[in-house]
Amino acid sequence: MSEVHASRRLRLRERCSAAGSAAALVSRPANIRYLTGWAPSDAVLMLAPAEDLLVHRRRVYGEPGEGTPPDDLRRVVLPSPDGDPAVAAADLAPGLGADSLAVEEHHLTVARHRAIASVTPSLRLLDLGQAVEQLRLVKDEEEIACLRIAAEITDQALGELLESILVGRTERHLALELERRLADHGADGPAFPTYVGTGPHSGAARHRPTDRRVEEGDFLTVCLGACYRGYRCEVGRTFVIGAAPANWQIDLYDVVFDAQRAGREALAPGASCREIDLAARRVLERAGHGEAAGSWTGHGVGLEIDEDPRLTPSAMGKLDACVPVTVEPGVHFPDRGGVRIDDTLVVRPTADGGPELLTITTKELLAL
């Protein structure tokens, strides 16, 4: 993998030079992981003319899910736990041939930025902007392979839950059980806090589990995902609890199912992000559920669970091939809950068979 990381750093270096900056300081953990395969907390990566450098605080062990320290990069360990690696790195920049340094202004705080400026007044500080995030948008096949495994683990954990008794258990217990099953199947950990909503909480986006118990007749919405080698995916399903769903439940489920399918089918290289959102949203609106729909239909996934692109009504930009996204429309009524269906897919051209569905748990309405 270290060649992959070295070539990513080379691309970033080219972007930096083109933008007129001699060196770059990367502080956002997911960006550091993308460029080095490693992301201990509080590390920074500096790409300078003379060499690349990782500056971090002392660590005895690698942590699961944080990858392994790269062997092709010099590492500088700060002597004090109070030191800021970003400040220490900037201090080294002039000695490594840099007269300017592009930093991640969307990640560094004002206070850290000021501390950097004060230790190296001769260094011109520039903005690296979202340069690394832009490199991260389109995934290579190795990254997609990690997402595929993350999705398999997620489907397994969800499948096992469906075989157990659900009535009477709390949202929080179901969430904890799902997270345990993710770990059992080899996840580094959950990709995000597991969402479980039952009854009036069903269908709500990102509903943190409460002590409400699952009851007969409830809709139950779960949304979970595994993190595997740093890559995060997401699946969301809504089930009905009991022998048979009520008519309103079947009708609502059908609408959200159609909306989600419309969103999935609209995924294609060159399609605009707002088009995908619109494809799904239009189905909800036609059924009179525009008000109860959420404000987004999906988002990119990768080393973070909520990446670009955003699939929203105001999103700019178009999709590329090999961009993994979620498609997750939902409808939620505060009094009786609702439905949310969420998949992770990879955008692929029609010639390659169209969008690749990573999360394959059935989307039939199951009565559990």
Place this chain on the structure above:
Amino acid sequence: MSEVHASRRLRLRERCSAAGSAAALVSRPANIRYLTGWAPSDAVLMLAPAEDLLVHRRRVYGEPGEGTPPDDLRRVVLPSPDGDPAVAAADLAPGLGADSLAVEEHHLTVARHRAIASVTPSLRLLDLGQAVEQLRLVKDEEEIACLRIAAEITDQALGELLESILVGRTERHLALELERRLADHGADGPAFPTYVGTGPHSGAARHRPTDRRVEEGDFLTVCLGACYRGYRCEVGRTFVIGAAPANWQIDLYDVVFDAQRAGREALAPGASCREIDLAARRVLERAGHGEAAGSWTGHGVGLEIDEDPRLTPSAMGKLDACVPVTVEPGVHFPDRGGVRIDDTLVVRPTADGGPELLTITTKELLAL
């Protein structure tokens, strides 16, 4: 509770005025929670001459552990999920009588700070610094009561684990089980990711659990804590697995036990933070374990798990009464592990009985 929050806001307002700023913008979630009882993600709190204001993105439900929305503050909900509440709040500041605004430069990113400056060029932006964190240092009795409950929950979860079979289980499973038990006993959730280290991982500070299984003869270190109504505590214990500890284990345990006791006993209003660190560290150094000791001995706890004060060799400042801190010296050898013992205590004057121990799980060396 809303009177408590209003009086905290009043104190912050007085500090702001004294520092010459007409209004304050608080963005750090724990600080917002301290001042309002509520902390939805991405919210900001503005204290302006005309009124106080919470600006946030749409939320359907309160989330467990995030408290309840205050009813004595006007709330402004952003229409778009892409908007930045900090920018929206700053935009409202001049209309609320503010010509200057103190922001949390240690929390706001450079990019957000610039966005604020660009929407309201007439507003003078100042630095609020750690004003709210300073107010948070000394806890009132209501806050300490929450910490006390968090500690009870933590002790219960740990106590139950000790009654179960440990040999053959992985660090990750033990951590997940502890977190489930915290939830069972009424925690909002874990105060931080549970640390479990066995064999060579034992004694390491903040060791993320791996798939290593507990074996006969191991040291096993666990460190966990409950979050209760936002307040976070921490307990850490080291056990030996099997019928009887080896001599080196007994000796090492005794040293760390003595160090931790020395640290606890040094806690007093007026004692300097580095004095506490030194009290514990000196015991480890005298036993020849100075090199294997960590870089800190403890830290404050409250709405965050790692707050001021820091108990380190270079820490500045003195302890006050009613400041809760951890005392957690440890020794770790990469080849055979080590010992860590961690308690949460509240600094109290001798007249009140000295330091109040919140986490009461036994510190005898248990062979499990």
